[in-house]
Amino acid sequence: MHRGGARPGVEMTRALPLALAVLAAPPIARAQAPDPAVTRALMILERDNAWTLEQQIALCEIAAPPFKEAARGADYARRFAALGYHPVTDEIGNVIVTRPGTGGGRRLVLAAHLDTVFPEGTDVRVRHEGRRLAGPGISDDCRGLAVVLAVARAVSLAGVKSAGDIVFVGNVGEEGAGNLRGTRHLFQHGAAGRIDAFISVDGVGLGVVHRAVGSNRYRVTFAGPGGHSYGDFGMPNPMHAMGRAIAAIADISVPAAPRTTFNVGLVSGGTSVNSIAMAATLQMDLRSESATELTRIDSAFRRAVANAVTAEKARWPGSPAGLTAVIDTIGIRPAGSQPDTLWLLRAAQDAARRLGFPPPPGAAGSTDANVPIGLGVPAIAMDGGGRGDGAHALGEWYEDGDRGFLGPQWVLLVSLAAAGR
Numbered sequence: 001m002h003r004g005g006a007r008p009g010v011e012m013t014r015a016l017p018l019a020l021a022v023l024a025a026p027p028i029a030r031a032q033a034p035d036p037a038v039t040r041a042l043m044i045l046e047r048d049n050a051w052t053l054e055q056q057i058a059l060c061e062i063a064a065p066p067f068k069e070a071a072r073g074a075d076y077a078r079r080f081a082a083l084g085y086h087p088v089t090d091e092i093g094n095v096i097v098t099r100p101g102t103g104g105g106r107r108l109v110l111a112a113h114l115d116t117v118f119p120e121g122t123d124v125r126v127r128h129e130g131r132r133l134a135g136p137g138i139s140d141d142c143r144g145l146a147v148v149l150a151v152a153r154a155v156s157l158a159g160v161k162s163a164g165d166i167v168f169v170g171n172v173g174e175e176g177a178g179n180l181r182g183t184r185h186l187f188q189h190g191a192a193g194r195i196d197a198f199i200s201v202d203g204v205g206l207g208v209v210h211r212a213v214g215s216n217r218y219r220v221t222f223a224g225p226g227g228h229s230y231g232d233f234g235m236p237n238p239m240h241a242m243g244r245a246i247a248a249i250a251d252i253s254v255p256a257a258p259r260t261t262f263n264v265g266l267v268s269g270g271t272s273v274n275s276i277a278m279a280a281t282l283q284m285d286l287r288s289e290s291a292t293e294l295t296r297i298d299s300a301f302r303r304a305v306a307n308a309v310t311a312e313k314a315r316w317p318g319s320p321a322g323l324t325a326v327i328d329t330i331g332i333r334p335a336g337s338q339p340d341t342l343w344l345l346r347a348a349q350d351a352a353r354r355l356g357f358p359p360p361p362g363a364a365g366s367t368d369a370n371v372p373i374g375l376g377v378p379a380i381a382m383d384g385g386g387r388g389d390g391a392h393a394l395g396e397w398y399e400d401g402d403r404g405f406l407g408p409q410w411v412l413l414v415s416l417a418a419a420g421r
């Protein structure tokens, strides 16, 4: 997952002082008498916190590189089966577990992502370093997977009923080139059925994302015949054309709000210092919370590429050599905003009050929730409790602290508010 507007380390280490005991906290204003089954489920999550951490560690020690989530997915399905559920795995590897509701209510998908950013061969063993657990993916998103599993176990053991179905999902393809393909598939191909609301548990802390930072990622290849730097001088040069494009991209104007950004992150090409390159390639991403702004800077980027080719050709009008630029899409994540009054965000804030921690304001992020938000389906991404840092780096760690169980408790209450009781 990726948070907008702040360095990930800052977001992920947000640890809150928590004073009030769970059961002494005031009930949700709108709630009727507390349901004893829900109270039982909350107690189970606190009492069996060690079980949740065991799941987090065990799942994390099964590698799940991009596009190779199958082993972890199979293990995740087995863990649901051991709880008495009937998991199915769809054609792209999403693990789907439906817990039927009693009728009425909303059909909720409660998901966490199986994939990591780490390539095959990465040492994924989890190390205990004092009170910390260290290992690639331990927070992002083994924490989410463990929280979803713990919630499924608690509602089952406590006999909690919901009106709408709750569909637990371990989804593939959240990170990078995965391009949200797991969640996209859920919504496009209906393996999970009609979806009325969506919650992704992604990462650590006690925050919530309700605005989707969209991103468009591209690879642009400038190409020509190439030649000798001295002997063939005087022809359009793909490397120089790329330089012109980057200079123009660097000058694209963006508003401060809604936050909108661009970055050329990778360049490659050429064969030697004394050759006119045959090809030069750049990779870049464009991001915005606003679909309108994203479309606008996307056009500006395409103009920059086209103009660079035109200018480089015009520089050498006598040359018959060709010059082309081809734009390939690496990934598209839809942007979208939901109001701060969104009922699902309010439910998350109410549940935070009930559990005795400050209700988090909704933030902007790039998560699996981008897909439903882009489709107009109410969706949030919730943190899974605890604290941590170093997501997407080999030094990633997680620390449960004294109240790590607040994460699963929070997710449980919000899920029940979403599905209805």
Ligand SMILES: [Zn+2]
Pocket: 001, 002, 113, 140, 141, 174, 202, 203
């Ligand atoms: Zn994540």
